[in-house]
Amino acid sequence: MSDKKKDNTEEKILNAAQTVFIKKGMDGSRMQEIADQAGINKALLHYYFRTKQKLFEAIFAKVFKQTFPNIGKFMLSEMPIEEKLGTFIEKYISLILRNPFYPSFILKEISRDPEFLATVIKSQGVNPNEIFEMFEKEMEAGNIRRMDPRDLMINILAMSVFPFAAKPLINIMFFGNDKKAYNSFLKKRKDTVKEFVLNSILIK
Amino acid sequence: MSDKKKDNTEEKILNAAQTVFIKKGMDGSRMQEIADQAGINKALLHYYFRTKQKLFEAIFAKVFKQTFPNIGKFMLSEMPIEEKLGTFIEKYISLILRNPFYPSFILKEISRDPEFLATVIKSQGVNPNEIFEMFEKEMEAGNIRRMDPRDLMINILAMSVFPFAAKPLINIMFFGNDKKAYNSFLKKRKDTVKEFVLNSILIK
DNA sequence: ATATGATTTAACCAGATGGTTAAAGATATA
DNA sequence: TATATCTTTAACCATCTGGTTAAATCATAT
Incomplete structure (x- = not known):
C-alpha cells in the first residue's frame, strides 16, 4: 500500500475541510468547495469520508479538542x-x-x-x-x-x-x-x- | 386598502422570520419553514419580501438595532x-x-x-x-x-x-x-x- | 508483470431549495 | 356592486447539493 499517498491526501482533505468549515460553518460549506480547496475531486472526497456529516464531525472534534x-x-x-x-x-x-x-x-x-x-x-x-x-x-x-x-x-x-x-x-x-x-x-x-x-x- | 390585514401579515412574517433566522441563521433557514411558522404559504411570503436575502436583511437590521x-x-x-x-x-x-x-x-x-x-x-x-x-x-x-x-x-x-x-x-x-x-x-x-x-x- | 489501491473523469440521480406563475377566492372599501 | 388588495392553491422551473457509480488511468509494491 502507498501509505504515504493515502496519509497525504487524507491530510489535504482534513486541512481543506477545516479551512472551509471554519470560514463558512457546516451549513454554509459545500463539498465541492472542500474538494477544490484540497486540489482533488468530489468523488475522491466521498471515497475518504463518506458523508459531509462525518467529515464535519472529524473537523469539529479536532478543533474542539485543540480549543x-x-x-x-x-x-x-x-x-x-x-x-x-x-x-x-x-x-x-x-x-x-x-x-x-x-x-x-x-x-x-x-x-x-x-x-x-x-x-x-x-x-x-x-x-x-x-x-x-x-x-x-x-x-x-x-x-x-x-x-x-x-x-x-x-x-x-x-x-x-x-x-x-x-x-x-x-x-x-x-x-x-x-x-x-x-x-x-x-x-x-x-x-x-x-x-x-x-x-x-x-x-x- | 386593508391596512390592518397587511400590517398583521407583515408582522406575522417578520416574527416568524426572526424566530427561524435567529435559531438557524441565514444558511440554515428555509423559506418554507418561515412560511409555516407564520401560518401562511410560500407564495405570500415572496409577495411581501421578494427574496430570502431581503427578508434576512430586514431581520438582521432590526435585531442589530435592538442589540x-x-x-x-x-x-x-x-x-x-x-x-x-x-x-x-x-x-x-x-x-x-x-x-x-x-x-x-x-x-x-x-x-x-x-x-x-x-x-x-x-x-x-x-x-x-x-x-x-x-x-x-x-x-x-x-x-x-x-x-x-x-x-x-x-x-x-x-x-x-x-x-x-x-x-x-x-x-x-x-x-x-x-x-x-x-x-x-x-x-x-x-x-x-x-x-x-x-x-x-x-x-x- | 501483475495485482492492488489511489485517483480522475464524467455522467448521473434524487431531493431540496429559492423563486415564479396563473387562476381562483376572500375581504374590505368606495 | 365594482374594484383593488390580500391570500391560497398548486403546479412548475432552474439550480444546487449531497451522494453514487462505472470505467479508465496511475502508481507502486511484490
Missing part, C-alpha cells in the same frame, strides 16, 4: 494563584492568536447540534470541578475575593474569546476598520486581560 | 462612573435576558457578510468615541484605573454576551446540563459582572 488545552497541569500545581491565572490567560490567548477563527467557529456550531456537542464534550473527559475546588481553596485562604468560581472561569473565557469571535463587528465599530490597529490591540490582550482579572479578584 | 440600545443618555450624564457602568451592565444584561438568542445570532452572522454588516452599522450612527472620552476623563480624575477604554468596553460586552452565546457549551461543561441551574446563574450575572468590573477598575 480546550491541557490546563490541569499548572492550574492544579503549587504556583501562587496569581501566576496560575496569568499563565492560563497567556496560554489561552496565545492559542487563539494562532487560530483566530476557532472561537467564531465553535460558537457558530455549538447551537446547531447540541447532542453531537454533548458527545464530543464527553469524549473529552473535561473536568472543571477540580479547578473550581482550587479556586474555592484560594478564596478560603483569603488570596482572592469570594465569588462563584464559575463566574470567574466564564469571565476569563469571555474576555479571551469574545474579541476574536466579534472581530468584524469590533473592527468597524471601535477601530474604524483599521485591521492592523485591531490586530496589534489583540496582541496586547494577553496583558490587559490578565491585569483586568487580577485587579478584580486579588486580595493584596 | 445596541441608547446608552449615550446616561453614559454621558453626570452620574458617578460607578453608577453609569452599573446601570449599563444591568440594562444590557436585562436586554439579553429578554432576548437570549440575540448574541449567538449576531455573532453567527457578522462574519458571513462583512459588507452588509458595515452598511447596517453605518446606518446606525453608533459613535463610541464620546463614551471613550468619558472613560478617559474618569481616568484623569483618578476615579478609575488607567487603561485603554476599548479594553474596558470590550470586557464588559464580552462578559455580558459570552455566557449566552456559549450557552449549550457552558451548560454541559459547568452545569451538568442542568438548565434551570444555568438560567438562575444567568440571572445573577447582572450583579456578578458589575461587581467584577467595578472591583477591577474602581479606585477607592
